[in-house]
Each structure stands twice: as structure tokens, then as C-alpha cells.
Amino acid sequence: MEPELIYQDDDLIVVSKPAGMPVHDAKHSTDYTLCDWLLERFPEIKEVGDARANEHxxxxxxxxHRLDKWTSGVMVIARNQESFLRLKDIFKSRQVEKVYTALVCGHLKEKTGIIQKSLGRILASPTKIGIEKSGSRLKNPKEAVTEYKVLKEYPGAALLEVKPKTGRMHQIRVHLASIGHPVAGDTVYGGKNVCLKDLGRYFLHASSLSFSFREGQRLTFSVDLPPELEERLGKQGVAKFS
Known part of the structure; x- marks a missing residue:
């Protein structure tokens, strides 16, 4: 399980992160992370980033930016401090277009749509994210917007193109589950009976990133679905989703 280096220059590193690899270390975890892999190959990034207020x-x-541990796909990393500050501003000001591919359970009535529901950490279960609504107890809920388009329908499932307009934790997974169409394989937000629960991951892939980094230059980086997802769709576009 190794990331794939898909682009590098003096300012940027772009990789395809595999599912199952965390981006960075977590409390009580000994997992090999994307940051570990990057530091082995690009030691110059050691001091790039925000200062840490404490060891926690x-x-x-x-x-x-980050991807969940079990989400695969494209990520861009800053190779120097100037690039870090530039990229940080691009992401914060929402000047980047992020496109994901997701397989969801069931068929959506609307073939295109926008989900606008604020998200925050669930106080009773801080590793999970919840929708802000009457009676919900969330920590610091924030606006979240997700656009989707149905690309193809399968028996019992639909393949979507998803564009998150904000970058909240677990945003796509929570938003899609909130409209009754959880991401296939996502037992956290789709429940124990979610479709494709035997997949070993959830069917969510960061397909492309596009942004203007240098004046007059629009950069777009794309990566195909990984084999385990492509194969599950089936050679003739027929898959088993039970």
C-alpha cells in the first residue's frame, strides 16, 4: 500500500493516496502515514507548514488538505513554505475545484442536486460528524455545501460525480447519508446493513483537483479509480451490491 507520485516540481508534490493510509499520525495510532512516506522521499518539507502550538x-x-483514511485519490502537498501559504489561501478561499467519484446505495430521485446542511462534531461521539438540526448537540457546526450528479445507475446503486464546495470533515459521506443514499461500504454513516459492506473500504475516491497556482496557469490533476473499485463495478458495468 504505497502512494503514487503523479507530479512534482520545485513547489508542489501531487500524489494518489491509497485507501487505508492515514494522511497524518493520530493519537494512539502506529499506522504508517502519507506524511511518513513524504518525509522519506522529500525531507525538505520537514519544516513546511503551520507551527505546532503543542505536541497534541x-x-x-x-x-x-486531507482525505479520510479509507478515501483514495489525489492530494497536493506544498514543497516549501511560500507554496504552503499560497495553497492554504487557495483552499481557504474555495478557489479549488474538487471532484469525487462515489457509489451510493439506491437510486436518487433527482439526477442532480445540491445538499446544504451545516455539519459539526457530535458531542456524544466526537469522532463522528452530524447534521445541524433542532435538538442536535454538535460542536461548532459550520456551513457545508455539496453538489452531485448521477453518472450511471446500477441495480440497487448509483455512481455519482460529487463536488464539495466546502471542506468539512466527512462532508460527502454525511451529506449523502442524510438524503438516504449513503456511500457504499460506509458502515459508519450508512449503518451495518449498508450496501457493499464487504468491500473493505467505502466507495469514495478523490478523482481530481483543479486550481490556479501561478499567474495565468490553471493546474488540473486527475487519477483513475483504483483497481478494487473499478473491478467492483464489473467489466460490463454490472455489479453485485447486496
Whole structure:
């Protein structure tokens, strides 16, 4: 389980992260992380990033955005401090277009749509994210917006193109589950009976990133679905989703 280096220059490193690899270290975890892999190959990024106020803050050299452990796909990393600050501003000001591919359980009535529901950590279960609604007890809920489009329908499932307009933790997974169509394989937000629960991961892949980094230059980085997801869709586009 190794990331794939898909682009590098003096300012940027772009990789395809595999599912199952955390981006950075976590409390009580000994997992080999993307940051470990990056530091082995690009030791110059060691001092790139925000200063850590204390040792409890994860060490994230060059990291300006993240993917969940079991989400695969494209990530961009800053190779120097100037690039870090530039990328950080691009992501914070929402000047980056992020496109994901997701397989969800069931068929959506609307073939395109926008989900606008604020998200926050569930106080009673801080590793999970919840939707802000009457009676919900969430820590610091924030606006979250997700656009989706149905690409193809399968028996009992649908393949979507998803564009998160904000970058909240677990945003796509929580938003899609909130409209009754959880991401296939996602037992956390889809429940124990979610479709494709035997997949060993959830069917969510960061397919592309596009942003303007240098004046007059639009950069787009794309990665295909990994084999375990492509194969599950079936050679003739027929898959088993029970």
C-alpha cells in the first residue's frame, strides 16, 4: 500500500493516496502515514507548514488538505513554505475545484442536486460528524455545501460525480447519508446493513483537483479509480451490491 507520485516540481508534490493510509499520525495510532512516506522521499518539507502550538497537534508537513483514511485519490502537498501559504489561501478561499467519484446505495430521485446542511462534531461521539438540526448537540457546526450528479445507475446503486464546495470533515459521506443514499461500504454513516459492506473500504475516491497556482496557469490533476473499485463495478458495468 504505497502512494503514487503523479507530479512534482520545485513547489508542489501531487500524489494518489491509497485507501487505508492515514494522511497524518493520530493519537494512539502506529499506522504508517502519507506524511511518513513524504518525509522519506522529500525531507525538505520537514519544516513546511503551520507551527505546532503543542505536541497534541498532529505533525502535518506540507499538508493543506486531507482525505479520510479509507478515501483514495489525489492530494497536493506544498514543497516549501511560500507554496504552503499560497495553497492554504487557495483552499481557504474555495478557489479549488474538487471532484469525487462515489457509489451510493439506491437510486436518487433527482439526477442532480445540491445538499446544504451545516455539519459539526457530535458531542456524544466526537469522532463522528452530524447534521445541524433542532435538538442536535454538535460542536461548532459550520456551513457545508455539496453538489452531485448521477453518472450511471446500477441495480440497487448509483455512481455519482460529487463536488464539495466546502471542506468539512466527512462532508460527502454525511451529506449523502442524510438524503438516504449513503456511500457504499460506509458502515459508519450508512449503518451495518449498508450496501457493499464487504468491500473493505467505502466507495469514495478523490478523482481530481483543479486550481490556479501561478499567474495565468490553471493546474488540473486527475487519477483513475483504483483497481478494487473499478473491478467492483464489473467489466460490463454490472455489479453485485447486496
Amino acid at each position: 497537534i498532529p505533525y502535518r508537513p506540507g499538508i493543506v
